[in-house]
Amino acid sequence: MLDNLDKFRCLKRSTTGAINIDPLQRGGVLTxxxxxxxxxxxxxxxxxxxxxxxxxxxxxxxxxxxxxxxxxxxxxxxxxxxxxxxxxxxxxxxxxxxxxxxxxxxxxxxxxxxxxxxxxxxxxxxxxxxxxxxxxxxxxxxxxxxxxxxxxxxxxxxxxxxxxxxxxxxxxxxxxxxxxxxxxxxxxxxxxxxxxxxxxxxxxxxxxxxxxxxxxxxxxxxxxxxxxxxxxxxxxxxxxxxxxxxxxxxxxxxxxxxxxxxxxxxxxxxxxxxxxTKLWDEEVEKARWFAGEMEKLGMDLMGDRPHGHDLMFFKSQVLYEISKTAKKGRYFLYRELKKRDIFGIKPGLTRQFKLSCYQLPREDLKAVISAFEEIISSHPKA
Amino acid sequence: MLDNLDKFRCLKRSTTGAINIDPLQRGGVLTxxxxxxxxxxxxxxxxxxxxxxxxxxxxxxxxxxxxxxxxxxxxxxxxxxxxxxxxxxxxxxxxxxxxxxxxxxxxxxxxxxxxxxxxxxxxxxxxxxxxxxxxxxxxxxxxxxxxxxxxxxxxxxxxxxxxxxxxxxxxxxxxxxxxxxxxxxxxxxxxxxxxxxxxxxxxxxxxxxxxxxxxxxxxxxxxxxxxxxxxxxxxxxxxxxxxxxxxxxxxxxxxxxxxxxxxxxxxxxxxxxxxxTKLWDEEVEKARWFAGEMEKLGMDLMGDRPHGHDLMFFKSQVLYEISKTAKKGRYFLYRELKKRDIFGIKPGLTRQFKLSCYQLPREDLKAVISAFEEIISSHPKA
Missing domain, CATH: 3.40.640.10 (Type I PLP-dependent aspartate aminotransferase-like (Major domain))
Structure with a gap:
């Protein structure tokens, strides 16, 4: 093992440049x-x-x-x-x-x-x-x-x-x-x-x-x-x-x-x-708008209503139905989002998942909404 | 306090570029x-x-x-x-x-x-x-x-x-x-x-x-x-x-x-x-040479002899004697080394101190020896 260490020298982060909606990571992006x-x-x-x-x-x-x-x-x-x-x-x-x-x-x-x-x-x-x-x-x-x-x-x-x-x-x-x-x-x-x-x-x-x-x-x-x-x-x-x-x-x-x-x-x-922290109200408003758009696409926000935080949990029967017949099965959502440079929903999840809008500009969030819209409309439901 | 935070934005490390002989820090310098x-x-x-x-x-x-x-x-x-x-x-x-x-x-x-x-x-x-x-x-x-x-x-x-x-x-x-x-x-x-x-x-x-x-x-x-x-x-x-x-x-x-x-x-x-780690013997040899040079200047290496590690503890009656009459007293050594861009011996120490040669080139170590030599010869002893 110790003769073949070059692979550790220059590891690149493959998600760089993508829109990242992982709740774990949104608040830790460095200034x-x-x-x-x-x-x-x-x-x-x-x-x-x-x-x-x-x-x-x-x-x-x-x-x-x-x-x-x-x-x-x-x-x-x-x-x-x-x-x-x-x-x-x-x-x-x-x-x-x-x-x-x-x-x-x-x-x-x-x-x-x-x-x-x-x-x-x-x-x-x-x-x-x-x-x-x-x-x-x-x-x-x-x-x-x-x-x-x-x-x-x-x-x-x-x-x-x-x-x-x-x-x-x-x-x-x-x-x-x-x-x-x-x-x-x-x-x-x-x-x-x-x-x-x-x-x-x-x-x-x-x-x-x-x-x-x-x-x-x-x-x-x-x-x-x-x-x-x-x-x-x-x-x-x-x-x-x-x-x-x-x-x-x-x-x-x-x-x-x-x-x-x-x-x-x-x-x-x-x-x-x-x-x-002084602009928190704007983050909450943005999260509520985002959740509203997701719900129009057939996904359901869980938790507090009205929602008071950027971290959101969705149930999405529609994506689950798609996963039953999609190529790659339950990994289809991860792959479809990845194709569009969107990361942060765990591979394999479709029926329910968490995400966060925190500190993301509206344009990025619109891209995320459009991605879900495209993915849902372009796949047959089971 | 929260209105005046700009000072935290762009803090610079004041020891950058200096020769650092702090044992705590020598092995942690990033590649x-x-x-x-x-x-x-x-x-x-x-x-x-x-x-x-x-x-x-x-x-x-x-x-x-x-x-x-x-x-x-x-x-x-x-x-x-x-x-x-x-x-x-x-x-x-x-x-x-x-x-x-x-x-x-x-x-x-x-x-x-x-x-x-x-x-x-x-x-x-x-x-x-x-x-x-x-x-x-x-x-x-x-x-x-x-x-x-x-x-x-x-x-x-x-x-x-x-x-x-x-x-x-x-x-x-x-x-x-x-x-x-x-x-x-x-x-x-x-x-x-x-x-x-x-x-x-x-x-x-x-x-x-x-x-x-x-x-x-x-x-x-x-x-x-x-x-x-x-x-x-x-x-x-x-x-x-x-x-x-x-x-x-x-x-x-x-x-x-x-x-x-x-x-x-x-x-x-x-x-x-x-x-x-495969070049460890060279580090030990370098440390022994350095300690020998320090001893020629009147300082004494403590610990194992022959010494087996880059971390070294010296007693130095000569620097202690100087500190009794030097400007700034026991801080004189720290200040004199700092003037020569050498860091790593704790402020206020003269009678005994630790240092390390680890991963320092001989030229830098010669500069450290010369610094001690100059400091000792240019100060009157009490």
């Missing part, structure tokens, strides 16, 4: 400034040129100001740290704040990493079930019931997690309602804002969250993996506690996390990210 | 191929274009082949995964393999993150003390004694860690000797190769290690944070076990780790990294 930062700070450990012992203490480049002054204001949190991503932030919060064997109450639409983080931290998970389709809504009142079920079994609720919005339907549960229920039971609320922090105008205080989690590569135009975690003073002092064995280092972060270019891309993109 | 990969794959989550559920399963780009075929051969390990860095790999191994309250036996020169990882995993640490200066050697036999101390207290030894080489003196402890002692007691040996994997020709089997840890940003010409972990089939099946709640995901990695450009830089640099 031009972040691309410049990437080249400037590419070398391993580059940000540590003037380190004095902790990543978030570095003054040149001004990571300290960014993490300790700018991000707390942006996230409406007392204390902020940089993490390897949203999942790693959720794990840190769970591991630091919950006792072994406690239960985390989470929304039924939570990302799978919420389950993994709880399991890795030695915790159980009790779900607030999502309702039936087409809306798949989570009722805030369900948090009360879930906590009662846990306590009724004689177990302790260590934490509640609300995914805002969830990554399947883009549904937005009223966070204040969840927050009040949690705080009445003295349970801290963690809001997983992987799809909101950096897209929507959100902050821990406005949401009623004790801890807020964000994802740089998902929603802050950053080169991943990278995320943010913000917390109240009280919970922050527990999550970001110092090590006993190495007293000048923060234990839960193993000292330093993002010792590389990723943090520089987050900083370089940040002015544009703050600006785009 | 030209990795710089290209960086731009090609810069966007958040770029490598997930064709994801089918796990990072290490991605075939386009060929991450699967790299992680499951190429790296195992390189690391002489049955199973390999990508981590966020060496410390995160050590934590994963400790968390997966040790029971709560067990003790980790580690060399007295271990990196501070070994202590942090153990503490975060709920483990105790028993050190094999390093000897006195100037050699600061760790005797393999000390592992036997440390394990006996732990067992004598009625505690269980969950794991042994050997830092190979350590990050202070660049000392290389005979790993086979440590391995035999550990295996006689049925204790798994983790070798922290943050300063060897990607520099020296090392592999888990040759070292007698059950788990081997590497750092991409420290020694594999990768944009950080990124690392590798390799393990035997048996220990790998425990470290990389699947989640119970989300059965298609690996628990300890929270599903996927390096969902970004870093893995692409590691792959792009890898052919050059493999090639450079």
């Amino acid at each position: 031009p400034e972040a691309r410049e930062a990437m080249m400037e700070w590419a070398d391993g450990y580059s940000v540590c040129d003037f380190c004095t012992g902790s990543l978030e203490g570095i003054e040149n480049p001004p990571i300290k100001e960014f993490v300790h002054q700018v991000l707390p204001e942006f996230l409406e949190a007392d204390q902020v740290r940089i993490t390897h991503g949203a999942r790693e932030g959720i794990f840190a919060a769970m591991h630091a704040l919950c006792g072994a064997g406690e239960t985390v109450v989470a929304d039924g639409n939570a990302h799978y990493t919420t389950h993994l983080a709880a399991e890795l931290a030695g915790l159980k998970v009790e779900l607030v079930p999502a309702g039936e389709g087409p809306h798949y809504r989570v009722d805030p009142q369900g948090y009360q019931e879930a906590m009662e079920r846990v306590m009724g079994r004689g177990e302790r609720v260590g934490m509640a997690v609300l995914t805002y919005p969830d990554g399947n339907y883009g549904n937005l549960v009223e966070p204040k309602a969840v927050s009040e229920i949690c705080h009445d039971e003295a349970v801290p609320l963690v809001v997983n804002g992987a799809y909101s922090v950096g897209r929507m105008p959100v902050g821990a205080k406005s949401l009623g969250a004790d801890v807020i989690i964000g994802s740089g590569h998902k929603s802050m135009a950053s080169s991943g993996p990278i995320g943010v975690i913000g917390a109240t003073e009280e919970l922050g002092s527990r999550i970001f506690r110092r090590s006993k064995l190495v007293p000048n280092k923060e234990l839960e972060m193993l000292g330093c996390t993002l010792r590389g270019a990723g943090i520089m891309t987050m900083m370089a993109s940040f002015p544009a990210v703050v600006a785009r | 030209p191929e990795a710089r290209e990969a960086m731009m090609e794959w810069a966007d958040g989550y770029s490598v997930c274009d064709f994801c089918t559920g796990s990072l290490e399963g991605i075939e386009n780009p060929p991450i699967k082949e790299f992680v499951h075929q190429v790296l195992p051969e390189f690391l002489e390990a049955d199973q390999v995964r990508i981590t966020h860095g060496a410390r995160e790999g050590i934590f994963a191994a400790m968390h997966a393999l040790c029971g709560a309250g067990e003790t980790v036996v580690a060399d007295g020169n271990a990196h501070y993150t070994t202590h942090l990882a153990a503490e975060l995993a709920g483990l105790k640490v028993e050190l094999v003390p390093a000897g006195e200066g100037p050699h600061y050697r760790v005797d393999p036999q000390g592992y036997q004694e440390a394990m006996e101390r732990v067992m004598g207290r009625g505690e269980r030894v969950g794991m042994a860690v050997l830092t190979y080489p350590d990050g202070n003196y660049g000392n290389l402890v005979e790993p086979k000797a440590v391995s035999e002692i550990c295996h006689d007691e049925a204790v798994p040996l983790v070798v922290n190769g943050a300063y060897s994997v990607g520099r020296m020709p090392v592999g888990a089997k040759s070292l007698g290690a059950d788990v081997i840890i590497g750092s991409g940003h420290k020694s594999m010409a990768s944009s950080g944070p990124i690392g590798v972990i390799g393990a035997t089939e048996e220990l790998g099946s425990r470290i990389f076990r699947r989640s119970k709640l989300v059965p298609n995901k690996e628990l300890e990695m929270l599903g996927c780790t390096l969902r970004g450009a870093g893995i692409m830089t590691m792959m792009a640099s890898f052919p050059a990294v493999v090639a450079r």
Whole structure:
């Protein structure tokens, strides 16, 4: 194997130049400034040129100001740290704040990493079930019931997690309602804002969250993996506690996390990210228009109505019918879109799929609509 | 704060173009191929274009082949995964393999993150003390004694860690000797190769290690944070076990780790990294020559003699004497080197400091020697 490595040298990304509607990727496209930062700070450990012992203490480049002054204001949190991503932030919060064997109450639409983080931290998970389709809504009142079920079994609720919005339907549960229920039971609320922090105008205080989690590569135009975690003073002092064995280092972060270019891309993109959150209403309006056009073609938007996020889940019986007789079967949609330089719907899906319009110009979205229109009209249905 | 963000847009690295002798940074300088990969794959989550559920399963780009075929051969390990860095790999191994309250036996020169990882995993640490200066050697036999101390207290030894080489003196402890002692007691040996994997020709089997840890940003010409972990089939099946709640995901990695450009830089640099490990003897010879020149100027190399690594620790009474009367006091050395475009010795250090010659051409190293010579001869001693 080690004699034949040339193939790894110059790998090209085959989707470059295409219209990408993958919800995972829309909010992580770098700004031009972040691309410049990437080249400037590419070398391993580059940000540590003037380190004095902790990543978030570095003054040149001004990571300290960014993490300790700018991000707390942006996230409406007392204390902020940089993490390897949203999942790693959720794990840190769970591991630091919950006792072994406690239960985390989470929304039924939570990302799978919420389950993994709880399991890795030695915790159980009790779900607030999502309702039936087409809306798949989570009722805030369900948090009360879930906590009662846990306590009724004689177990302790260590934490509640609300995914805002969830990554399947883009549904937005009223966070204040969840927050009040949690705080009445003295349970801290963690809001997983992987799809909101950096897209929507959100902050821990406005949401009623004790801890807020964000994802740089998902929603802050950053080169991943990278995320943010913000917390109240009280919970922050527990999550970001110092090590006993190495007293000048923060234990839960193993000292330093993002010792590389990723943090520089987050900083370089940040002015544009703050600006785009102020234009969120336009993104929502665009998403609603797009969904309307898709529905005219016979596909059905799932989740909240009116829809409040760029992430959309469609059911499309019409494409499923086509797939039954199409060349390449259920891969026909992927191939037809690829032919038109449109990427982001997973290969093999036709009956239901997710997509996002985020930060795409209307012309591109019109091209996507036209593509679906052409594909549907040019194929016989089964 | 959020109205004045322009300063974050276009931050430049002020050390660009300088001779950098920081041991942390020498092995992480990107290859030209990795710089290209960086731009090609810069966007958040770029490598997930064709994801089918796990990072290490991605075939386009060929991450699967790299992680499951190429790296195992390189690391002489049955199973390999990508981590966020060496410390995160050590934590994963400790968390997966040790029971709560067990003790980790580690060399007295271990990196501070070994202590942090153990503490975060709920483990105790028993050190094999390093000897006195100037050699600061760790005797393999000390592992036997440390394990006996732990067992004598009625505690269980969950794991042994050997830092190979350590990050202070660049000392290389005979790993086979440590391995035999550990295996006689049925204790798994983790070798922290943050300063060897990607520099020296090392592999888990040759070292007698059950788990081997590497750092991409420290020694594999990768944009950080990124690392590798390799393990035997048996220990790998425990470290990389699947989640119970989300059965298609690996628990300890929270599903996927390096969902970004870093893995692409590691792959792009890898052919050059493999090639450079074959020239390791030349690097050692260069380091010995450099140390000899420094000693002629009155500075003393600490650690192994003859020295076996590019990372070197010097004591320099002469520079300390100068600092007592120099303008700017103990910062004079940093400033004098900076004037000559040489970076990498921490500001304020004179009496002792670390540096590395790794991958620097002789001409640059001669410039460094000349700089020290000039600085010493042009300053009065106290």
